[in-house]
Amino acid sequence: MTSAAPETGSDSRAARGLSLRLRLIGMVVLAVLAGAAVGVYVDHRREHRVHLESVFASLQEQARTLQVARRRITERDAFADYVDEFCAQMNALVSPGHHILVLDASGQVLAHSRRHSGAEVERALLQADPAARILRVGDHDLVQVRVRDQDGAAFILAQYLDHMQAILRAQLLSRALTAGGLALVLIGLLSAGLSVWVLRPIGHLHRAARAWEQRRFAVRAPPEGAPDLRALALRFNAMAEAMEAHERARTAELERARAIQAGLLPRGLPQAPGLQFAAAYRPAAHVAGDLYDVFRLPSGRTAVAVFDVAGHGISAALLTGFVKMGLHWRLTESPGPARALEALNADLVAGRRFVTACVGVWDADGRTWTYASAGHPGGMLFRNSAAERLSSTGPPLGVVETAVWDERTVSLGPGARLFLYTDGILDAGAPANVLGEEGLERLLTDDASGDLPGQVRRILEAVAVRSAGSIQDDATILAMQVMA
Numbered sequence: 139m140t141s142a143a144p145e146t147g148s149d150s151r152a153a154r155g156l157s158l159r160l161r162l163i164g165m166v167v168l169a170v171l172a173g174a175a176v177g178v179y180v181d182h183r184r185e186h187r188v189h190l191e192s193v194f195a196s197l198q199e200q201a202r203t204l205q206v207a208r209r210r211i212t213e214r215d216a217f218a219d220y221v222d223e224f225c226a227q228m229n230a231l232v233s234p235g236h237h238i239l240v241l242d243a244s245g246q247v248l249a250h251s252r253r254h255s256g257a258e259v260e261r262a263l264l265q266a267d268p269a270a271r272i273l274r275v276g277d278h279d280l281v282q283v284r285v286r287d288q289d290g291a292a293f294i295l296a297q298y299l300d301h302m303q304a305i306l307r308a309q310l311l312s313r314a315l316t317a318g319g320l321a322l323v324l325i326g327l328l329s330a331g332l333s334v335w336v337l338r339p340i341g342h343l344h345r346a347a348r349a350w351e352q353r354r355f356a357v358r359a360p361p362e363g364a365p366d367l368r369a370l371a372l373r374f375n376a377m378a379e380a381m382e383a384h385e386r387a388r389t390a391e392l393e394r395a396r397a398i399q400a401g402l403l404p405r406g407l408p409q410a411p412g413l414q415f416a417a418a419y420r421p422a423a424h425v426a427g428d429l430y431d432v433f434r435l436p437s438g439r440t441a442v443a444v445f446d447v448a449g450h451g452i453s454a455a456l457l458t459g460f461v462k463m464g465l466h467w468r469l470t471e472s473p474g475p476a477r478a479l480e481a482l483n484a485d486l487v488a489g490r491r492f493v494t495a496c497v498g499v500w501d502a503d504g505r506t507w508t509y510a511s512a513g514h515p516g517g518m519l520f521r522n523s524a525a526e527r528l529s530s531t532g533p534p535l536g537v538v539e540t541a542v543w544d545e546r547t548v549s550l551g552p553g554a555r556l557f558l559y560t561d562g563i564l565d566a567g568a569p570a571n572v573l574g575e576e577g578l579e580r581l582l583t584d585d586a587s588g589d590l591p592g593q594v595r596r597i598l599e600a601v602a603v604r605s606a607g608s609i610q611d612d613a614t615i616l617a618m619q620v621m622a
Contacts, residue, residue: 162337166328174317182310189302190281194271197283200224201293204240205285208293218249225251236297237280239263243290255280255298263294272299279303339363343371346378355382407432410440410618411502416591417616418598420562428560428612429458433466435499441469444558444616445495446514457491465497475499476510476543479535483512486536493535496558505620507550510543517558518579521551523586525579528556552622555590557582562613563597567604590619 204224211217217240225238237259240249250260262275268284273296282296339362349357355378361371407415410432417430427447435441443465447457464485468478475497486493496516498509509516509528512535516528532543550556559578566573573581581600585593594617601613 162332163325163329166332167325170321170324170328174321178310178313178317181313182306185309186306189306190272190299193281193297193299193302194283197281197295197297198285201283201285201295204238204293204295205287208240208287208291214248221249222251225253237263237295239292239294239296241292241294245292248291255296259296263296335363336367339367339371343367343374346374350378350381353385355379355385408434408440410434410500412505412621413440413500413502414590414619414621415617416594416619418594418614420598420602420613427455427458428562428614429462430558430614430616431462431465432616435469439502440500441465441475441497442500442558442616442618443495443497444514444560444614445493445497446560446562446612446614448492457493461486461493461495465495469497469499474508474510474545476531476545479510479512479532479543480541483535483541484539487539491536494561495535498558500618505550506547507556508545508547510545512543513537515559515564515575516546517556518575518582519548519550520555520557520582520586521553523583525583527575527579550620552620554620555586555617556619557594557615557617559615560612562611563601563615565611566601566613571604573601573604590617593617 204221207220207224208217211220221238221240225236237252237255238250239247239260242248252259259275259280262273263282266273266282271281273280273282279299280296281299282294285293287293339360342359342362346357346359349355358375358378359371361368361375407417415432419428419430421428428445429447430442430444432440432442445458445461445465447461461482464482465478468481469475472478472481478497479495492513494512494514496509496511496514498507500507510532511528511530513533514530516530519526519528528546528548531546533541557578563578564572564574578597581597582593585596588596594615597615598613
């Protein structure tokens, strides 16, 4: 059992972005800070209301005291002096900006006094709505209380709220700092808990899932964290174990299929009069849709074929066996490769499977190469160090029921080399660094003086290098050289 491999590349960059860890911790931070802010705000408003009610009650008590004094002090001047003295006795720290107005029933001022407030306060009080409890005068808020006597006299007492507001602001700052500190502690604890109980187990599951996606089913996710996540990890591990067993069985089946398909290839290229052969074959998977074949015909001529079934894998491999047997049969009873392709095409159209192929016949007596090509390059011919690309002579097999193919005959003198290949060779390095026919021609031209088997082997090595060691399509190349 192996542990999950660390993330790399795009996975690590995605994890550094809006990962689950950042989202959850961000939600925790926002929730805690929002809760702390709401708590501090609600507490501040409550304290503000309590303090305001306390000031209001104090002013009402003072107004009732003045009512009693007015009943006892009947002389206006004496009462005015009492009001002034009463106001002067107020502690500036407790009640800064104190202001008293006593009005008769007609609204005339009987007495007034002020401490730490200006005439603008008195004007504001005289003009204010009697029902208003809070007034705004200049840069100050003040609370007012109005009490009426039985004879219609009004007692108006007002007080600045600056001192109370300063105290409340200091309390608000202190509570905000305290709440912020507690929030940071809570965030740290919640983050640690989330990391241990949720985020780390989910991270293990994510890395294990990435490994399973890459078919590394031996990887397991450690069962950690909350009970639900541990149970989830165990279920995933059980699933991975089942997939691992299935993958082993599938791989064993593919190996058997590969061995069967390998039996379809010629067991050593046959000797043909006047020809030397060399071939290289590399499937993209265990089994492939490419195949090559070289076999003698009853007439003494030698048939050579390279074909490529659309796709690769088991279904393509099965079809290669059918195409090989059909080609042997059709070439044996047909006068040439074109007629053999037409007969083989009729067999393939019904199954809606597409095959490209190049089939040729070598006549040692006339030193001629007669070929027909179905949607496939006719090969690359080198004569006297000059390259010639042989073209296709008809559509792929299995596409059009009434398709016909032309035949082309080429004379091959001593030293001529012909290379037949599938698109896995030409498409190597696609899309950014594709080899193509021009690249293949350059490789073959640069290595024209080498021996034929070495030249073929080096082509396949160059294909692997260009494909960064991972061939995405089956790659086959078959070469023949006319001997002197």
